[in-house]
Amino acid sequence: MKDINGGISAVAGVKVSGIKQGKNGLAVIRAEGSAAGVFTRNKIIAPSLVITQQHLEDGKLAAVIANSGCANSFTGTPGLKDAKEMAKLTAAKLGIEVNSVGVASTGVIGKRLDMDLIRSQFDELIRKSNEDHKGSTAAAKAIMTTDTFPKEAAVELSDGTHIAGIAKGSGMIAPDMCTMLSFLYTDAKLDAGTLKDCLQKAVDKSFNMVVVDGDNSTNDMVLITATGRSGPTDLDEFKQGLEHVCITLARLIAKDGEGATHLIEARVNGGLNDHDAALAARTIVRSPLVKSAVFGKDPNWGRVVAAVGYSGAQVDQERISLAFADKSSQVKLVENGQIMETLDADLKEIMGSEEIFIIVDLDLGSGSATAWGCDLTYDYVRINAEYTT
Amino acid sequence: MKDINGGISAVAGVKVSGIKQGKNGLAVIRAEGSAAGVFTRNKIIAPSLVITQQHLEDGKLAAVIANSGCANSFTGTPGLKDAKEMAKLTAAKLGIEVNSVGVASTGVIGKRLDMDLIRSQFDELIRKSNEDHKGSTAAAKAIMTTDTFPKEAAVELSDGTHIAGIAKGSGMIAPDMCTMLSFLYTDAKLDAGTLKDCLQKAVDKSFNMVVVDGDNSTNDMVLITATGRSGPTDLDEFKQGLEHVCITLARLIAKDGEGATHLIEARVNGGLNDHDAALAARTIVRSPLVKSAVFGKDPNWGRVVAAVGYSGAQVDQERISLAFADKSSQVKLVENGQIMETLDADLKEIMGSEEIFIIVDLDLGSGSATAWGCDLTYDYVRINAEYTT
Numbered sequence: 178m179k180d181i182n183g184g185i186s187a188v189a190g191v192k193v194s195g196i197k198q199g200k201n202g203l204a205v206i207r208a209e210g211s212a213a214g215v216f217t218r219n220k221i222i223a224p225s226l227v228i229t230q231q232h233l234e235d236g237k238l239a240a241v242i243a244n245s246g247c248a249n250s251f252t253g254t255p256g257l258k259d260a261k262e263m264a265k266l267t268a269a270k271l272g273i274e275v276n277s278v279g280v281a282s283t284g285v286i287g288k289r290l291d292m293d294l295i296r297s298q299f300d301e302l303i304r305k306s307n308e309d310h311k312g313s314t315a316a317a318k319a320i321m322t323t324d325t326f327p328k329e330a331a332v333e334l335s336d337g338t339h340i341a342g343i344a345k346g347s348g349m350i351a352p353d354m355c356t357m358l359s360f361l362y363t364d365a366k367l368d369a370g371t372l373k374d375c376l377q378k379a380v381d382k383s384f385n386m387v388v389v390d391g392d393n394s395t396n397d398m399v400l401i402t403a404t405g406r407s408g409p410t411d412l413d414e415f416k417q418g419l420e421h422v423c424i425t426l427a428r429l430i431a432k433d434g435e436g437a438t439h440l441i442e443a444r445v446n447g448g449l450n451d452h453d454a455a456l457a458a459r460t461i462v463r464s465p466l467v468k469s470a471v472f473g474k475d476p477n478w479g480r481v482v483a484a485v486g487y488s489g490a491q492v493d494q495e496r497i498s499l500a501f502a503d504k505s506s507q508v509k510l511v512e513n514g515q516i517m518e519t520l521d522a523d524l525k526e527i528m529g530s531e532e533i534f535i536i537v538d539l540d541l542g543s544g545s546a547t548a549w550g551c552d553l554t555y556d557y558v559r560i561n562a563e564y565t566t
Numbered sequence: 567m568k569d570i571n572g573g574i575s576a577v578a579g580v581k582v583s584g585i586k587q588g589k590n591g592l593a594v595i596r597a598e599g600s601a602a603g604v605f606t607r608n609k610i611i612a613p614s615l616v617i618t619q620q621h622l623e624d625g626k627l628a629a630v631i632a633n634s635g636c637a638n639s640f641t642g643t644p645g646l647k648d649a650k651e652m653a654k655l656t657a658a659k660l661g662i663e664v665n666s667v668g669v670a671s672t673g674v675i676g677k678r679l680d681m682d683l684i685r686s687q688f689d690e691l692i693r694k695s696n697e698d699h700k701g702s703t704a705a706a707k708a709i710m711t712t713d714t715f716p717k718e719a720a721v722e723l724s725d726g727t728h729i730a731g732i733a734k735g736s737g738m739i740a741p742d743m744c745t746m747l748s749f750l751y752t753d754a755k756l757d758a759g760t761l762k763d764c765l766q767k768a769v770d771k772s773f774n775m776v777v778v779d780g781d782n783s784t785n786d787m788v789l790i791t792a793t794g795r796s797g798p799t800d801l802d803e804f805k806q807g808l809e810h811v812c813i814t815l816a817r818l819i820a821k822d823g824e825g826a827t828h829l830i831e832a833r834v835n836g837g838l839n840d841h842d843a844a845l846a847a848r849t850i851v852r853s854p855l856v857k858s859a860v861f862g863k864d865p866n867w868g869r870v871v872a873a874v875g876y877s878g879a880q881v882d883q884e885r886i887s888l889a890f891a892d893k894s895s896q897v898k899l900v901e902n903g904q905i906m907e908t909l910d911a912d913l914k915e916i917m918g919s920e921e922i923f924i925i926v927d928l929d930l931g932s933g934s935a936t937a938w939g940c941d942l943t944y945d946y947v948r949i950n951a952e953y954t955t
Contacts, residue, residue, distance in 0.1 A: 217876075220876070220881045220883075221872065221881060248868075251900075251905070253884075286868025286872060395872050465946075469951045472947065472951045473952055478676065479637075483639075483784050486608040486784055487608040492609045516641075558943060559944075561858035561862070563864075
């Protein structure tokens with residue numbers, strides 16, 4: 178398996194294009210094949226999710242249409258009609274069945290879609306998509322809201338199979354993948370059931386382990402389509418490849434958390450089980466106190482210990498070990514519950530790094546988990562105080 | 567029942583004093599009687615909690631000693647010895663039993679107490695306490711950390727019984743009362759079991775419904791002591807009075823949330839049950855997106871709906887009603903799932919108020935709950951990025 182360029186345009190059978198006009202973007206991705214999705218667990222879900230879940234019932238998709246700028250959420254029956262209209266428009270323009278179209282929306286909640294705008298953008302898109310079959314980056318840009326950079330990842334497996342994805346998501350990210358969209362493609366030949374199983378496992382290790390602010394949106398989804406153009410592939414390598422693509426995108430989302438200046442990666446080992454380790458890891462990257470300490474470059478490890486303590490994970494204070502690290506060095510702060518002597522200079526260098534690793538060993542079992550988040554900054558507050566209804 | 571001045575000094579049988587030297591404060595409260603406590607649910611607890619829980623086993627206390635500036639948490643066996651030493655010192659100076667002393671600490675985690683400082687402060691305190699029996703405010707100030715004002719409340723019941731309390735807590739407040747201390751006193755005659763029962767109920771409706779940042783500390787406790795000096799009282803009125811005192815203190819804590827410029831009160835009615843209503847109310851005041859919208863005076867009600875949706879409470883999108891209000895007016899934004907036409911001017915006035923009420927009706931049952939929080943501001947980030955280990 179190796180990382181490659183090209184995003185989802187690298188996958189055989191995918192045609193993609195996107196445009197952005199101010200806050201309003203539209204992306205269309207054509208790719209026929211077996212398909213599966215994972216959706217937000219928010220009890221209030223947007224019409225786009227209702228429609229897409231219906232259209233996935235037969236385990237197939239031929240296209241995805243996604244807009245940014247308006248989430249079309251909490252818009253009742255008219256909103257459902259608009260989401261259906263997006264699918265119809267896509268089907269008509271591309272000459273495919275309505276029920277083979279996935280629909281996604283992201284943006285402000287509680288406002289109706291501007292269908293006239295979407296129609297005019299759609300005409301422009303179709304023109305572009307006929308010229309440009311390498312539109313992965315344009316589509317990744319089209320679905321951005323408060324994101325500051327487009328997010329793409331792609332790998333090639335040893336047998337030449339490709340797996341790739343684009344994603345958006347910046348604020349309102351929490352376990353359960355909220356205000357987050359990701360569209361994944363592979364040219365492997367896989368049935369919908371296998372895809373669904375692989376997707377859920379990969380999402381649990383990646384997007385569901387990202388916390389920007391702990392909020393959960395009403396709109397978010399991860400879709401995968403397998404075009405089958407490269408034929409069957411080794412399932413174990415496929416799973417590894419998919420997990421790698423999802424983790425790459427998840428880390429990009431954490432890194433691009435609203436206002437973020439540091440990526441925080443919390444690695445918890447020695448949990449009673451994986452579930453406990455995941456609770457602890459997610460609670461660390463969710464804690465506003467840990468997040469603002471990282472922003473202040475303050476190695477305030479007491480806040481990490483407190484977060485682990487209230488995470489719900491089984492914890493024995495006398496067994497915890499804790500270290501802060503960056504890519505090049507590591508400083509142990511606590512070993513088996515004992516506070517270590519540390520050199521301020523070493524810690525200072527780590528806290529100044531762009532990517533900070535918080536490494537916890539609970540020493541209670543073999544459970545492990547990794548979660549990603551970002552620091553809490555003045556800019557997070559500014560962005561979210563100003564992002565208006 | 568009426569609100570009165572004087573804080574805990576208004577309760578017959580309470581002698582209290584406190585001093586503050588920079589970040590280091592010390593308060594001593596003498597009050598003999600039956601007693602009960604409620605403690606953090608963080609699995610890592612500070613030595614002060616271990617000692618105080620032991621000393622409460624017989625349902626009696628004669629004094630409480632509390633320091634600010636150092637939480638004496640995650641300090642192992644030496645930390646436990648220090649907490650015990652605080653109790654011993656208090657017992658010796660006041661001529662009472664060691665096991666009748668409650669010990670509380672708040673401040674930075676992972677550092678040892680400066681026992682020499684505490685000893686010198688103690689001598690000063692004893693001198694003051696002999697001169698000044700009305701030291702409630704001094705004690706409320708002594709236990710402050712990032713608090714910006716002391717927190718006191720007191721009521722007199724119709725039969726002349728008094729109930730009063732002081733509290734501290736600003737950042738790191740979450741359900742389970744974290745980095746929060748409150749010492750409550752009454753001159754009613756009540757046994758420890760009744761006190762414990764009344765305290766748990768009042769705490770669940772007050773301190774456990776305050777969320778500043780969702781973090782939970784290792785140190786926090788609410789203690790109540792009944793001196794019995796005013797004899798028996800009507801239990802129902804006592805419960806109401808205690809709840810009133812606790813809610814008054816809880817609101818002061820929310821109002822004084824680190825960097826806060828608005829108090830947010832979320833009232834949820836029509837929940838399937840009280841538990842569901844409490845989940846929804848707490849999730850609203852915990853949401854960083856709701857909190858930063860309030861800071862930006864932005865009536866972004868979509869974020870409230872999203873928070874209710876992921877709160878875990880039973881929700882039917884078509885039944886939700888939602889209003890924003892302040893003390894003088896109210897604007898309905900959603901009624902039975904339908905978005906209402908609103909006047910920007912009315913909303914603007916509400917969002918400019920110091921206290922903002924977010925009122926949600928789930929229309930699924932008779933459950934109700936109220937939670938308190940504050941907005942997320944630049945100053946929250948500044949305070950927590952700079953508050954150093």
